[in-house]
Amino acid sequence: MNVEKPGLEVCLSPALLHLYDTRGAIVVIIDVFRATSTITAALHNGAKCVIPVASVSECIAIGESISNSITAGERDGKIAEGLQHGNSPLEFPADFINGKTLVLTTTNGTRLLHMVKDASEIVIGSFLNLDVLCGYLLLQHKKVILGCASWKDRFNLEDTLFAGAVINQLQHAFEINCDSARAAKHLYVSSGGSNFIEFLKDSSHYRRLSAFGLEYDMAYCVTPNLHPVVPFLKGREIITA
Amino acid sequence: MNVEKPGLEVCLSPALLHLYDTRGAIVVIIDVFRATSTITAALHNGAKCVIPVASVSECIAIGESISNSITAGERDGKIAEGLQHGNSPLEFPADFINGKTLVLTTTNGTRLLHMVKDASEIVIGSFLNLDVLCGYLLLQHKKVILGCASWKDRFNLEDTLFAGAVINQLQHAFEINCDSARAAKHLYVSSGGSNFIEFLKDSSHYRRLSAFGLEYDMAYCVTPNLHPVVPFLKGREIITA
Numbered sequence: 001m002n003v004e005k006p007g008l009e010v011c012l013s014p015a016l017l018h019l020y021d022t023r024g025a026i027v028v029i030i031d032v033f034r035a036t037s038t039i040t041a042a043l044h045n046g047a048k049c050v051i052p053v054a055s056v057s058e059c060i061a062i063g064e065s066i067s068n069s070i071t072a073g074e075r076d077g078k079i080a081e082g083l084q085h086g087n088s089p090l091e092f093p094a095d096f097i098n099g100k101t102l103v104l105t106t107t108n109g110t111r112l113l114h115m116v117k118d119a120s121e122i123v124i125g126s127f128l129n130l131d132v133l134c135g136y137l138l139l140q141h142k143k144v145i146l147g148c149a150s151w152k153d154r155f156n157l158e159d160t161l162f163a164g165a166v167i168n169q170l171q172h173a174f175e176i177n178c179d180s181a182r183a184a185k186h187l188y189v190s191s192g193g194s195n196f197i198e199f200l201k202d203s204s205h206y207r208r209l210s211a212f213g214l215e216y217d218m219a220y221c222v223t224p225n226l227h228p229v230v231p232f233l234k235g236r237e238i239i240t241a
Numbered sequence: 242m243n244v245e246k247p248g249l250e251v252c253l254s255p256a257l258l259h260l261y262d263t264r265g266a267i268v269v270i271i272d273v274f275r276a277t278s279t280i281t282a283a284l285h286n287g288a289k290c291v292i293p294v295a296s297v298s299e300c301i302a303i304g305e306s307i308s309n310s311i312t313a314g315e316r317d318g319k320i321a322e323g324l325q326h327g328n329s330p331l332e333f334p335a336d337f338i339n340g341k342t343l344v345l346t347t348t349n350g351t352r353l354l355h356m357v358k359d360a361s362e363i364v365i366g367s368f369l370n371l372d373v374l375c376g377y378l379l380l381q382h383k384k385v386i387l388g389c390a391s392w393k394d395r396f397n398l399e400d401t402l403f404a405g406a407v408i409n410q411l412q413h414a415f416e417i418n419c420d421s422a423r424a425a426k427h428l429y430v431s432s433g434g435s436n437f438i439e440f441l442k443d444s445s446h447y448r449r450l451s452a453f454g455l456e457y458d459m460a461y462c463v464t465p466n467l468h469p470v471v472p473f474l475k476g477r478e479i480i481t482a
Binding site: 012013015016019151152153154155156157160177178179180182183186187190191202203204205207 | 418424
């Protein structure tokens, strides 16, 4: 049986999303530092769901309307005024987040997620759920678009490296004719394929977050497979199966 | 004497140009396959100037208004209807182009060039003028933005590799805090730093152009330093000093 392989592409920035045909595709939202890492960790630790929102005021309003909810989000490396928690995956261990709704405001990851309008499915990707995400994508036989949230529309290394890690696992099963995908895979493979944090130490985002003392947070975010769930968007909520 | 280093950034697509502050900067237009390679070759071979234009009709009109001019440009790998020559650097040897004005229509490279409005200077980059371009940029002590023409706004490998080759020469003299620049340099260095054509054989543009039998053309375009001039934009013309 010779089944046609579905396509796989990488979108390096939300500002390039219009170049991609997301209809019928599974779009993977990638915001390694730290939105999609935090969403993955919170859901694996038992959160009922995560509601991603763009603004602090929306976060507060939705938080007030849902019982047993937590509001979280940072601006400039600090918990945003009026919210209860920050944007670290380490802030949401099972004994705290289990059964609760996490209302999370982030800038880059949330924005990309809300920009994708007509996909077959929107799922959440991070190193924390790398293998299980790849396994899921393999089984669907659908076109995949790996969407890097980037930083204020600027290409970033950590999201691109993660896209490369996914491609490294999936390339045999997908048709890839996309230079962004080739570059992402080459960056992943040639950076050693494991010690990301060393490679990322010179990146813009690492430098920005390490100025806030978040080195441990970032090392956690690039550790593969700590939280093996596949979060997906359903209505306004991100949940797991 | 501790002189502050000027900044260097890489813009991976014209669709991201708005993220960069080009005021006072030298912007290097990069369209390796093949606009900036052809411009560099034609000028080194004695062309009086190159006039880059967006459309075939404009190319014909300007060609008719200038004596001793040549019109050139391709659409879908063939000489565009109404023009005299294609878009290959090999079509403009010295005994043909010397003293003539080349009116050239291309899609990606021309578009980016016309999008940059407020730069200190717009110069032309290709592997054909790599070292002399780097030497020129070193001497100016100005902020540099390496602008990849890409392919219909999509990231491409060949322009990014060239940006990496420039950064590899200039990084000691510039302040670089730009993940695109880091990725470009890493792609260049880890791809061996010389045998680009092997690395590029799987790229989208190589596959597209090789379907038109242009393999030799592309091998020529990635050969460093065959045409050591630094073309720059003056008014509507690209010239050399």
